[in-house]
Amino acid sequence: MDIVLIVKSIIIVTIFAVSLGIAAYETYFERVIAAFIQDRVGPDRAGPFGILQPLADGGKLFFKEDFVPTLADKWLFILGPSISMLTALMSSAVLPFGDTLNIKGQLIDVQGMDVNIGILWVFGIVSLGVYGILIGGWASNNKYSLFGAIRAASQNISYELAMGMSLLAVILVSESLSIKAIVQSQHGINWHIFHQPLGFMLFVTCALAECNRTPFDLPESENELVAGYHTEYGSMKLGLYLFSEYINMFISSAVIASLYFGGYNYPGIDVVHDFLIKQTNDVTGHNIATGIGILVFFLKTFFFIFVFIWVRWTLPRFKYDQLMNLAWKWMLPLSVANLIIEAAAELTPMPFLASWVGLGILFLAYIIFRPLFLKRKLKQNLQ
Amino acid sequence: MQLTDRSKKTDKSDLTVIEKTYWPGVVKGMGITLKHFFSKKATIRYPEQKRYLGPVFRGHHILKRDEQGRERCTACGLCAVACPAEAISMVAAERVKGEEKLYREEKYAASYEINMLRCIFCGLCEEACPKQAIYLRHDKFVPVFSSRDQVIYGKDVLVEDLNDRYERDAWTKEDMAALWQKQKD
Amino acid sequence: MQYLELLKNMSLVQWAFYFLSVTTLFGALGAVMSKNTIHSVLYLVLTFFSISGIYIMLNAQFLAAVNIIVYAGAIMVLFVFAIMFLHLKGDHHGFDNTIFVSALTAVGILGVILTLAIKKAEHFRVDVNNFNPKIGLIENLGDVLYKKYLLPFELVSILFLIAMVGAVLLAKKEK
Numbered sequence: 001m002d003i004v005l006i007v008k009s010i011i012i013v014t015i016f017a018v019s020l021g022i023a024a025y026e027t028y029f030e031r032v033i034a035a036f037i038q039d040r041v042g043p044d045r046a047g048p049f050g051i052l053q054p055l056a057d058g059g060k061l062f063f064k065e066d067f068v069p070t071l072a073d074k075w076l077f078i079l080g081p082s083i084s085m086l087t088a089l090m091s092s093a094v095l096p097f098g099d100t101l102n103i104k105g106q107l108i109d110v111q112g113m114d115v116n117i118g119i120l121w122v123f124g125i126v127s128l129g130v131y132g133i134l135i136g137g138w139a140s141n142n143k144y145s146l147f148g149a150i151r152a153a154s155q156n157i158s159y160e161l162a163m164g165m166s167l168l169a170v171i172l173v174s175e176s177l178s179i180k181a182i183v184q185s186q187h188g189i190n191w192h193i194f195h196q197p198l199g200f201m202l203f204v205t206c207a208l209a210e211c212n213r214t215p216f217d218l219p220e221s222e223n224e225l226v227a228g229y230h231t232e233y234g235s236m237k238l239g240l241y242l243f244s245e246y247i248n249m250f251i252s253s254a255v256i257a258s259l260y261f262g263g264y265n266y267p268g269i270d271v272v273h274d275f276l277i278k279q280t281n282d283v284t285g286h287n288i289a290t291g292i293g294i295l296v297f298f299l300k301t302f303f304f305i306f307v308f309i310w311v312r313w314t315l316p317r318f319k320y321d322q323l324m325n326l327a328w329k330w331m332l333p334l335s336v337a338n339l340i341i342e343a344a345a346e347l348t349p350m351p352f353l354a355s356w357v358g359l360g361i362l363f364l365a366y367i368i369f370r371p372l373f374l375k376r377k378l379k380q381n382l383q
Numbered sequence: 384m385q386l387t388d389r390s391k392k393t394d395k396s397d398l399t400v401i402e403k404t405y406w407p408g409v410v411k412g413m414g415i416t417l418k419h420f421f422s423k424k425a426t427i428r429y430p431e432q433k434r435y436l437g438p439v440f441r442g443h444h445i446l447k448r449d450e451q452g453r454e455r456c457t458a459c460g461l462c463a464v465a466c467p468a469e470a471i472s473m474v475a476a477e478r479v480k481g482e483e484k485l486y487r488e489e490k491y492a493a494s495y496e497i498n499m500l501r502c503i504f505c506g507l508c509e510e511a512c513p514k515q516a517i518y519l520r521h522d523k524f525v526p527v528f529s530s531r532d533q534v535i536y537g538k539d540v541l542v543e544d545l546n547d548r549y550e551r552d553a554w555t556k557e558d559m560a561a562l563w564q565k566q567k568d
Numbered sequence: 569m570q571y572l573e574l575l576k577n578m579s580l581v582q583w584a585f586y587f588l589s590v591t592t593l594f595g596a597l598g599a600v601m602s603k604n605t606i607h608s609v610l611y612l613v614l615t616f617f618s619i620s621g622i623y624i625m626l627n628a629q630f631l632a633a634v635n636i637i638v639y640a641g642a643i644m645v646l647f648v649f650a651i652m653f654l655h656l657k658g659d660h661h662g663f664d665n666t667i668f669v670s671a672l673t674a675v676g677i678l679g680v681i682l683t684l685a686i687k688k689a690e691h692f693r694v695d696v697n698n699f700n701p702k703i704g705l706i707e708n709l710g711d712v713l714y715k716k717y718l719l720p721f722e723l724v725s726i727l728f729l730i731a732m733v734g735a736v737l738l739a740k741k742e743k
Binding site for chain 1: 604606607610613629630632633634636637640641642645646648649652653705706
Binding site: 033036037038039040041044310311313314315366367370371 | 400401403404409412413415416417419420422423424425426428
């Protein structure tokens, strides 16, 4: 068989296993980090430092009774978590985990597939992911589940707009939709975060909302909706929902790392590459350099996973009208402004300087016009 | 009326333009949680790590022996009377010649039983005892039991082991008060 | 036996195409025939999904992705969203004559248009040997859209803007 095909299938299986493994251990780290932030120690009984805790949790979920409520729509009830899991796992296919591997003279991408539409693939899959929640919530035949599902749908649609808009600015600068090309355009330390800090902030906020994580976890807000869309779920079906949420978190972190933090790029990547090639030979040096790149990529991803968890245990939940106001009245206009600034900056001879100047002007305009606007609104209210 | 000197006046002034972006608040909150992330943890990992519960904690019962190793209990029954849960029962017996080494008084408890399902660990037996014979240990819990025949504790469990004598910082109320005073100073 | 031979000789691409076509038709039929509205919408999503698959087979990846994002991901979600609020179980109307006639008319007109379109397409058969397989990729699509068809593109955007403003105006309460 073709060596490329074999290596590629090994890579794909590895990506699959890695995203499942990371999702499992995210549950553990979520609990440990939550405990640390609350001055506790967290799970530490199962195995050394409690590292077998995810297995214990999974085993528990597997052996619980698997039931379907009497009045639920049986097939859709099963379909809901399946779609959630499917879409969560599909999106990691286009993520570039590293540069190329040189095997028997052939360069193979450390990536499931490098498609032309790259980031749109992730985007499309994520937008399909909402069906999992929607179907599950509706099929449960429970009004709280339905509210959770509806909240999830409207929230995802609202934040997808701002997310897409801030994404466009990145695509504009790197001139490609393929995530691999986007990562390559940020070679070395030329990361997009330095060009588009506003876009980065918008994207992270939207990613939090898309993953249904606090402060945007209204679909499962326990003080209003019992448990939201998975109120009626138990056993491994619930497990699949929770698991897909954690996979989504991993995917979002990886996407943020590759869009704004240069993916597998790190400062001095060329120096290290040349040094390794000089020390060993062309093939081994290149492969080791790629390995370091993969490590860097995962470090960035883990950092963002940590940020996601950190945010969850810091910020309180939004109210629903605040959530919608934020999405439509603030994030969407801001992301459009960001897009215009980046597009204009790209036309100038010094895009880096121009984008910062543009953002500065935007900030100044906000500071100057906001009080005026508020005064006018106050006057209107008084009349 | 001021109840505490730690109360702070709520700042009800309008947010500034910068504060209205939420970012200062978010950054501040994240800083606080990060500080706690690295701070010392308050948890005591219980079975491996135990904390000192103080000399007055009421745990496992013990029938003390005196300095010469004789049982102090004289089976007067005051503890059984004082017990609000009626958990204590005993059978008295007369000391015969040759047993002076074993029992301090002329009458002793041939059997002394405490029903641990009934006991509420109130410590009234300890207060009622005129011979300073029964105490509730501060350093040992009554273990969990899973069957009813493990519930009634007889003399075999309750009487103090001479090789492992029970000591504590304060035996009487006066001692305790003195200890508190010493700790306060 | 003849059909079996045919099945044996089909290539992988053909298999994929027939699979997608069957799921498309299955979804479309399900959307029309199922009594439960939510099921209908979900069947429609299946249809969109398989149509996207056909787009990918035509190497029009951008179109496939946008079809999924816009239709399956946004519009149908809004559909489901709206339907979930309405309790449509139970009030199921039978067919009356007007619906039957109008449906028949619509299907007839559509049939005529499709027949004409297919007839017309016969003349524009692509040359298999000189066909550029990258024609559906986003670079070429953008090139065509922003150079050759710039005016219609902008007109469409103005149309959308008007629709949006109209919707906001309708939704806004009168003071």
